[in-house]
Amino acid sequence: MATAELTASDYIQHHLTNLTLGWLPDKGLVFAHNAEEAAAMGFWALHVDSLLWSIGLGVLFLIGFRKVADSVTSGVPGQAQNFIEWIIDFVNENVRGSFSAKNDMVAPLALTIFAWVFLMNLMDLVPVDLIPWAFGQFMGLFGADPHHVFMRVVPTTDPNITFGMAIAVFFLVLYYSVKIKGVGGFVGELTLHPFGKFGLPANLILEGISLLSKPLSLSLRLFGNMYAGEMIFILIALMYGHNIVLSLGGGVLQLAWAIFHILIITLQAFIFMVLTIVYLDMAHQTDH
């Protein structure tokens, strides 16, 4: 919907700005009206849209699964239970395949990651303008200018969300590394391989990079894929409203990209889950 008074770059900029709640020195606690204001709020600001969608979808996932778990039966399962069991079986198989130690937390963690990330990614398939437009109109009822009301519906295109999850996983990796191997064992793992004790600095650099790359690769892979995917949806949306040929072409492209994207969102959720399992498995390995 690139309207006349709105340039393409404005449109893109609008779509990539979060609904940010934060403290401005001259205005107090407000929602940012543009990207500059959002940036000026610094660290102590909240992306209300990302958080609401993320937590909302997480709660949706937990409610759905909890409902089934409440009435679960070992007899003939109903349709809902069948579906949930299918997912649980899938996650459980992956955990059993990649995780050799014994830890009751890993499988529920993997399930939470897979289902939650999948749901957040799934928001990408909602037409890009639908929810922001509806939200802008809704806020317009309260006197806000729809052009300065931001709404990003795909939480995984917000690095805060992906980094938040990846850092939480990283903390778990650190925690279990220390718990299983002891502080000495963990430090030894970081410093005594692969060159022996005389190559200590080189070891520390190599192992340190390999350790720190874990959360980075986890979060950046998911963020990058989803951000790029959303960007393409936005660019395709720019084709609408110019003329009939471009609009039809845009429709075809959007459909094709959405179908391809179904694969990507599932794959990214799956990769996040599998890598988490693998990293935690490595944290549980004592023989290095």
Next chain:
Amino acid sequence: MNINLTLISQMIAFAVFVAFCMKYVWPPIMKALDERATKIAEGLAAAERGQQEQEIGRQKALEEMKAAKEKAAEIVAQAQKRYNEVMDEAKRDAQGEADRIRNAAHAEIEQETNRAREELRERMATLAVAAAEKVLEKEVDASAHKALLDSFAKQL
């Protein structure tokens, strides 16, 4: 793309969700799945047992049937033998009875014949005497010539 408080909020939300999932979602469903696996294993084992039992039962039934057949054949053979015996005995009895009846009839006929012959002879003697009396007209004394007449009658 500002990194801000959202990140920490997301971490907290993540931790809460994982804890909830670990406590209230995963264990009951896993328990049900394990229970079902046990149930299915038990069912399969029971089916196998049933099949084995059926096989044993079939064998037993076959054996019983074979034994019954043998017994039936034996009974039939015995019955056949007994039938033959009864038939032979009946034949023998009937033959004996027939012989007896025939012999009795023969004896009776013989007796009758003898008696008739005796009677005929006496009558002829009387008749001859009467005829002779008529011819001789008192010339012959019955008592005097009785011995003569008797020898005469014996020659008839």
